[in-house]
Amino acid sequence: xxxxxxxxRSLIPGQTSMLxxxxxxxxLKAEPGNFVMLRVHEQGERIPLTIADADPEAGTxxxxxxxxGKTTAHLDSLEEGDSLQDVCGPLGRPTEIESRGTVVxxxxxxxxxxxxxxxxxxxxxxxxVIAIVGARSESLLLFCDELAGFCPEVRIATDDGSRxxxxxxxxxxxxxxxxxxxxxxxxxxxxxPMMRAVAELTRPxxxxxxxxxxxxxxDGIGMCGACRCSVGGETRFACxxxxxxxxxxxxxxxxxxxxxxxxxxxxxxxxxxxxCRCGESK
Amino acid sequence: xxxxxxxxxxxKIQPRVAMPEQPARERSGxxxxxxxxxxxxxxxxxxxxxxxxxxxxxxxxxxxxxxxxGFIGRLQQDDLSGAHEIIRQYNSLPxxxxxxxxxxxxCEGACVLAAKGEPxxxxxxxxxxxxxxAASGACEQLTGTRECTLDRPLRxxxxxxxxxxxxxxxxxxxLGVKVTVFEALHEVGGVLVYGIPRFRLPKAVVRREVEAxxxxxxxxxxxxxxGRTFQLRELMEQGFDAVFIGVGAGLPRFLNxxxxxxxxxxxxxxxxxxxxxxxxxxxxxxxxxxPHTGRVVVVGGGNVAxxxxxTALRLGADEVTILYRRTEAEMPARAEETHHALxxxxxxxxxxxxIAFNGDADMKLTSVTAQLMELGAPDESGRCRPVCVEGASExxxxxxxxxxxxxxxxxxxxxxxxxxxLNKWGxxxxxxxxxxxxxxxxxxxxxxxxxxxxxxxxxxxGRRAAKTIAERFLG
Numbered sequence: 001x002x003x004x005x006x007x008x009r010s011l012i013p014g015q016t017s018m019l020x021x022x023x024x025x026x027x028l029k030a031e032p033g034n035f036v037m038l039r040v041h042e043q044g045e046r047i048p049l050t051i052a053d054a055d056p057e058a059g060t061x062x063x064x065x066x067x068x069g070k071t072t073a074h075l076d077s078l079e080e081g082d083s084l085q086d087v088c089g090p091l092g093r094p095t096e097i098e099s100r101g102t103v104v105x106x107x108x109x110x111x112x113x114x115x116x117x118x119x120x121x122x123x124x125x126x127x128x129v130i131a132i133v134g135a136r137s138e139s140l141l142l143f144c145d146e147l148a149g150f151c152p153e154v155r156i157a158t159d160d161g162s163r164x165x166x167x168x169x170x171x172x173x174x175x176x177x178x179x180x181x182x183x184x185x186x187x188x189x190x191x192x193p194m195m196r197a198v199a200e201l202t203r204p205x206x207x208x209x210x211x212x213x214x215x216x217x218x219d220g221i222g223m224c225g226a227c228r229c230s231v232g233g234e235t236r237f238a239c240x241x242x243x244x245x246x247x248x249x250x251x252x253x254x255x256x257x258x259x260x261x262x263x264x265x266x267x268x269x270x271x272x273x274x275x276c277r278c279g280e281s282k
Numbered sequence: 283x284x285x286x287x288x289x290x291x292x293x294k295i296q297p298r299v300a301m302p303e304q305p306a307r308e309r310s311g312x313x314x315x316x317x318x319x320x321x322x323x324x325x326x327x328x329x330x331x332x333x334x335x336x337x338x339x340x341x342x343x344x345x346x347x348x349x350x351x352g353f354i355g356r357l358q359q360d361d362l363s364g365a366h367e368i369i370r371q372y373n374s375l376p377x378x379x380x381x382x383x384x385x386x387x388x389c390e391g392a393c394v395l396a397a398k399g400e401p402x403x404x405x406x407x408x409x410x411x412x413x414x415x416a417a418s419g420a421c422e423q424l425t426g427t428r429e430c431t432l433d434r435p436l437r438x439x440x441x442x443x444x445x446x447x448x449x450x451x452x453x454x455x456x457l458g459v460k461v462t463v464f465e466a467l468h469e470v471g472g473v474l475v476y477g478i479p480r481f482r483l484p485k486a487v488v489r490r491e492v493e494a495x496x497x498x499x500x501x502x503x504x505x506x507x508x509g510r511t512f513q514l515r516e517l518m519e520q521g522f523d524a525v526f527i528g529v530g531a532g533l534p535r536f537l538n539x540x541x542x543x544x545x546x547x548x549x550x551x552x553x554x555x556x557x558x559x560x561x562x563x564x565x566x567x568x569x570x571x572x573p574h575t576g577r578v579v580v581v582g583g584g585n586v587a588x589x590x591x592x593t594a595l596r597l598g599a600d601e602v603t604i605l606y607r608r609t610e611a612e613m614p615a616r617a618e619e620t621h622h623a624l625x626x627x628x629x630x631x632x633x634x635x636x637i638a639f640n641g642d643a644d645m646k647l648t649s650v651t652a653q654l655m656e657l658g659a660p661d662e663s664g665r666c667r668p669v670c671v672e673g674a675s676e677x678x679x680x681x682x683x684x685x686x687x688x689x690x691x692x693x694x695x696x697x698x699x700x701x702x703x704l705n706k707w708g709x710x711x712x713x714x715x716x717x718x719x720x721x722x723x724x725x726x727x728x729x730x731x732x733x734x735x736x737x738x739x740x741x742x743x744g745r746r747a748a749k750t751i752a753e754r755f756l757g
């Protein structure tokens with residue numbers, strides 16, 4: 001069984017791409033917060049990617065990825081009609097969604113894709129969803145139009161001020177709190193420093209804050225503990241206990257260090273891939 | 283006087299025929315199989331040692347009760363395919379079991395010769411039959427499927443493609459049952475592909491056994507996770523008559539001591555999965571990054587600890603030390619594995635147990651603090667309980683630590699299936715005779731029922747469930 005790419009779009013050229021993949025059973029079962037483990041080819045490694053969207057009728061799921069290393073570069077070299085070797089999922093606990101009032105969903109970088117699916121789930125459950133989207137500049141913003149489809153408010157922050165607020169998503173969130181908005185929950189998905197900053201901001205206000213952790217994973221089904229993280233002083237496995245946890249309880253420093261565990265090998269692998277590709281094109 | 287009588291009377295028993303092996307110095311630098319297997323003349327010589335007891339005890343020592351006397355009797359007449367046919371009636375994975383079973387505590391431990399000398403090398407002979415038969419291409423003779431006697435073929439789902447599920451599938455398929463195996467990972471075999479290293483069990487051997495099952499009509503579906511991609515009750519709705527759950531024990535246990543999340547500390551499952559399933563030994567030709575090496579400390583005394591230690595050596599570790607809290611006599615690892623590991627240069631430090639992992643400013647592991655132990659009074663299991671020597675600890679320098687202290691039940695399927703009753707340890711409650719769970723026509727066996735045990739006992743459970751299913755539906 002292979003998993004066909006039915007649609008490919010470059011969202012930020014050379015940096016972020018979106019794939020729509022034929023995986024009917026995954027699409028049927030996918031809920032917000034779930035992820036898949038995929039393998040591009042026979043010699044490939046297993047990597048986790050969040051399900052950004054699912055269409056059970058078409059039998060497809062949408063994945064959005066940042067090109068950071070060998071496997072994502074390989075993934076980005078594929079075209080519509082190509083197939084992935086393995087797509088396993090949906091994995092992880094789905095987002096806990098209750099009807100609870102106003103939910104603020106904060107997304108940064110590629111994390112906006114995952115945040116988008118979670119926000120959609122909250123909107124479907126009848127919550128008022130305010131989205132805050134951040135990027136370095138306007139051309140790097142993702143999913144703003146899609147979010148506007150079901151969020152009454154989409155607030156934007158760019159580092160260079162090319163669109164929306166000039167500065168960080170946390171400043172936009174702070175303003176929202178200062179405006180007296182009754183916030184039932186804050187959801188943050190993005191780079192570790194961003195999720196940490198959001199959690200630190202909401203802590204003194206006692207606002208429930210959920211973060212989605214992006215640990216290193218191998219099997220994604222609880223077998224190995226590569227994705228373990230400390231939450232409230234206890235070791236938890238992000239793949240089966242998460243990936244979403246209480247942001248006020250997560251040890252972000254440990255998560256950040258563990259993400260760098262294979263940095264040297266990742267560089268070797270990327271170099272090896274690009275050399276092989278150069279050889280092919282000659 | 284028969285040989286049996288002379289064996290009992292203590293006449294001298296010939297030593298067993300040695301198995302050719304890769305020399306220790308050569309093999310610790312490669313992932314090729316260590317034990318090379320009997321040649322025909324070795325097998326015939328070893329076969330002649332079997333005295334064909336009237337009342338063979340070896341068979342009772344085998345969890346799937348292979349007719350050992352029968353197959354060795356055929357070998358004595360140089361009838362290889364006859365021997366193979368007998369084994370296949372009881373065991374779907376003989377090439378695997380002949381390699382990885384702890385025979386000293388099973389069939390060979392029960393052999394009558396063991397009382398006075400070395401038992402017949404039953405495992406090596408089983409392996410010889412399976413390997414030679416496959417190599418001669420004769421296995422095609424065995425794959426002619428039988429017609430199903432029902433109006434509509436009986437459909438059985440095996441959830442989990444490890445030894446228990448494969449054994450259940452193999453037995454049912456041989457009866458003409460339509461079996462589908464659902465596997466969560468991308469490769470079928472369970473611990474045979476992600477856990478046991480190829481120098482002990484070449485992956486081609488597993489693939490060959492799986493292919494033989496495919497030829498019998500077994501369908502394999504990979505990347506399907508029970509409890510997430512599908513639910514058990516959906517299988518019944520889709521027309522499966524019975525389900526066998528063999529999903530294994532799953533989650534690794536950690537020690538719950540400070541510093542366990544430092545960089546360089548791995549579960550044995552992660553260490554082995556990266557190398558075996560991810561083929562990280564050929565990084566960067568394969569993409570999975572290999573785990574770290576340097577000075578490696580492995581914690582635990584079972585087969586998994588031996589596999590991790592010997593894998594670390596082959597990845598190029600400077601030194602590998604196994605820390606075990608009891609003494610070598612209590613180690614649960616198969617004797618041959620411990621012997622092989624020590625021969626290859628693994629060091630063994632008994633009576634010590636880690637109480638902390640220490641790291642540098644970058645959170646990288648630098649050493650392990652070990653509490654020294656001594657043996658106290660025997661516990662419920664009959665083994666002496668290790669007790670701390672007050673105030674005695676030692677710091678062992680280490681770049682990598684691998685934790686191999688067992689597993690606990692994986693929650694994914696169990697949480698999604700609340701109707702499955704669990705026992706007090708959190709594993710699935712199943713009838714010991716039939717394997718049936720609290721859900722009618724849903725059976726379970728292997729590590730998800732017993733906790734981590736052996737390949738062959740999981741296969742025995744798969745076979746028992748297959749027998750019950752066959753009796754119930756085929757009459």
